[in-house]
Structures are given as structure tokens and as C-alpha cells.
Amino acid sequence: MDGVIQYTKRRIDAMKRRTPERTAQGSTAGVHLQLWVLVLLVVFPIVVALVVSTKQQGIVTSLGDLVPGTYAVENYREAIVDYNFGRFMWNSLLMSIVVVAGKLVISVCAAMAIVYYRVPYKDLVFLFILFTLLLPVPVRFIPLFQLINDFGWGNSLLAITVPYLASATTVFILRQHFLSIPTSIVETAKLDGVGPIRFMLYVLIPMSKGVLVGVSIIMFVYAWNQYLWPLVIIDSEANQVAQVGLQLLQGDVQGGQLSWSLVMAGSMLTLIPPLVLMIVFRKPLLETFTIQQK
Incomplete structure (x- = not known):
């Protein structure tokens, strides 16, 4: 027992x-x-x-229709060549590169001034920068449209890039990262008499490469997906961006039916650049989101 x-x-x-x-x-x-x-x-x-995007018309009525077709090459060629979608994608790419470069320069300088230098009422300035996040983008369209036309920038690259060069979100992310840099490094640089430009080029940027890459990817995707403002300010079809260019594909009606195959082909083309960047630079992108959460 x-x-x-x-x-x-x-x-x-x-x-x-x-x-x-x-x-x-x-x-x-x-x-x-x-x-x-x-x-x-x-x-x-x-x-x-x-x-x-691989079918002739792209009509899907059941799960059995979700079988790849044989019109992929023809659809993508027609979208890129016949509908000039390659030009639209080039305009979007150029716009995104200019916006990313300009935002990086302005945001790095602004965050560095807020964190490391004695700027009068800098906390109030930073709060005002964050306050701009509360303003919906369409609210600014009417005065911005008038301002751009007064400068004579309408229907140009300047019209779709300059309004996006200032970014409160980017300034906030870089400020949080700069605050995480050890103060001993900053004090050593000050004792060595390093000026603002040298401090930014030889201290901040080398120690912030991962975050800068991650922020650049976020800004690139944001600029690449712009639709409403380019639609408002750009009149010439040759200067339009890819997101607006999709409308031209949607406007193609063949035999009384919308050619969804062309629309999806254009949509897949617009997906490629940001998707490739996010896959290649996924590590610094995740690092940037982690810093933002802190």
C-alpha cells in the first residue's frame, strides 16, 4: 500500500x-x-x-477565379508604356528623394538645437512643433495653394516637395534619440571645442545612422503615398505622381467595364519601391519605432 x-x-x-x-x-x-x-x-x-493583374479583364466572382492568368506581361507593359505610368513613378521617386533629403537636414538641425543648445523658450518651441500634429492636412490646403501660386511654383516639383520639408514627427523621433546619447560624449565634445557643424557631422550623425535610416524609410513611404495635395496643385499630366496616375488607369473603360487588371497592375507597381525599402532596411526601421515608443 x-x-x-x-x-x-x-x-x-x-x-x-x-x-x-x-x-x-x-x-x-x-x-x-x-x-x-x-x-x-x-x-x-x-x-x-x-x-x-495577370488576367485579361480582372473580374473575380469566386475563389476559382483566383488563378494566375497569362496577361501579366501585356498588362504591365500597357500600364507602364501606353498609360505613361513609368513617368508617374519617376515623378513620385524624385519627389520622395527630395522630401527625405530636405526633411533629414531640417529635422536633424532642429532636434540638435532643442536638445543640446540654449535656445530661448526651446521647450515652448518644441510644444508648438508637436501642436502642428493636431492640424489636419486638408485644413492647410487653401492658404498653401494660394501661397504656392503666389510664389509661381504651381505645377512644379517645388509645389509637391517644399510643403513637406518640415516634419514634427521626425523632429520628435530624433529628439528622443539624441536624449539617449550618453552625456559624457557630449561633454567631451564641448571641452574639445567642437563647433555645431562638426558636432553634428562627426558625433551625432555617426551615432544615429540606424535611426536616420529608419526615419528616412518612414518619410519615403509617406511622400510616396501622397495623393490629395499633388492632385490639387499639379495640373499637367506629365508632372503627376503615381498615386494620382492610378486614376488614369481607373478611367480606362473597355467595353463598358473597368479594366481591373490594369488598375491592379498599376497598384502592384506602386507597391514595389516602399516594399523593397522596408524589407531591406527592416532592422533600422524597427529600431526607430522602438525609440519612438520610449
């Missing part, structure tokens, strides 16, 4: 020891399942758009 009791106790103890491990494994499996479900929900529309 005593042997039976001891054996039962050993079994109970063994079950108690295994329970936390099984619970942890079950919890991990549940998290992985949820992540896979979320990934499928995000990827599924992209897969559907890719499949539709």
Missing part, C-alpha cells in the same frame, strides 16, 4: 512539473497562430491584386 501511495505522489509531482512547460508551449503556439492569421489577413488582398 505504501508503495502505491509513493508511486501516486511521484506521478502527481511529475505532472505538476510538466504543467508550466505545457502551459508555456500552449501559450506560444497560440501566439504563433494569431500571428499567422494576422499575416494572412494582411497578405491576402495583395495576393488577390497580384493575381488580378
Whole structure:
């Protein structure tokens, strides 16, 4: 009898020891399942758009229609060449590069001044910068439209780049990163008599490469996806950007039906540049979001 009791106790103890491990494994499996479900929900529309872009008309009425077609080369060639979509993508790329470069210069200088130098009422200035985030973008369109036309910049690259050069979000992210740099490095630079330009070029930028790359990707995607302002300020079709250029594809009606294959082909083309950048520079991008959360 005593042997039976001891054996039962050993079994109970063994079950108690295994329970936390099984619970942890079950919890991990549940998290992985949820992540896979979320990934499928995000990827599924992209897969559907890719499949539709390979068909003749792109009409999908059932799951059986989600089979790749044989018109991929023809659809993409027609979108790029016949509808001049390659020109639109070039305009978007040029706009995004100019916006990223300008935002980096202005935001780095602004964040450096707020963190490291004695600027009168700099905390109030920083609060005012953050306050601009509360203003909806369309609210600024009417005065901005008048200002751009008064300068004679209408229907030009300046019209779609200069209004985006100042960024409160970028200033905030860089300020948070600069505050995380050890003060000993800053004090050493001051004792060595390093000026503002040298301090920025030889101290801040080398120590902020990852964050600057991540911020650049965020700014590039933001500029690349601009639609409403270019639609308002650009009149010439040759100067339009890719997001507005999709409207021209939507305006193509063949036999009384919208050619969804062309629309999806254009949509997939606009997806390529930001997607490639986010995949290649995913590590600094995640680092930037981590700093923003702190």
C-alpha cells in the first residue's frame, strides 16, 4: 500500500512539473497562430491584386477565379508604356528623394538645437512643433495653394516637395534619440571645442545612422503615398505622381467595364519601391519605432 501511495505522489509531482512547460508551449503556439492569421489577413488582398493583374479583364466572382492568368506581361507593359505610368513613378521617386533629403537636414538641425543648445523658450518651441500634429492636412490646403501660386511654383516639383520639408514627427523621433546619447560624449565634445557643424557631422550623425535610416524609410513611404495635395496643385499630366496616375488607369473603360487588371497592375507597381525599402532596411526601421515608443 505504501508503495502505491509513493508511486501516486511521484506521478502527481511529475505532472505538476510538466504543467508550466505545457502551459508555456500552449501559450506560444497560440501566439504563433494569431500571428499567422494576422499575416494572412494582411497578405491576402495583395495576393488577390497580384493575381488580378495577370488576367485579361480582372473580374473575380469566386475563389476559382483566383488563378494566375497569362496577361501579366501585356498588362504591365500597357500600364507602364501606353498609360505613361513609368513617368508617374519617376515623378513620385524624385519627389520622395527630395522630401527625405530636405526633411533629414531640417529635422536633424532642429532636434540638435532643442536638445543640446540654449535656445530661448526651446521647450515652448518644441510644444508648438508637436501642436502642428493636431492640424489636419486638408485644413492647410487653401492658404498653401494660394501661397504656392503666389510664389509661381504651381505645377512644379517645388509645389509637391517644399510643403513637406518640415516634419514634427521626425523632429520628435530624433529628439528622443539624441536624449539617449550618453552625456559624457557630449561633454567631451564641448571641452574639445567642437563647433555645431562638426558636432553634428562627426558625433551625432555617426551615432544615429540606424535611426536616420529608419526615419528616412518612414518619410519615403509617406511622400510616396501622397495623393490629395499633388492632385490639387499639379495640373499637367506629365508632372503627376503615381498615386494620382492610378486614376488614369481607373478611367480606362473597355467595353463598358473597368479594366481591373490594369488598375491592379498599376497598384502592384506602386507597391514595389516602399516594399523593397522596408524589407531591406527592416532592422533600422524597427529600431526607430522602438525609440519612438520610449
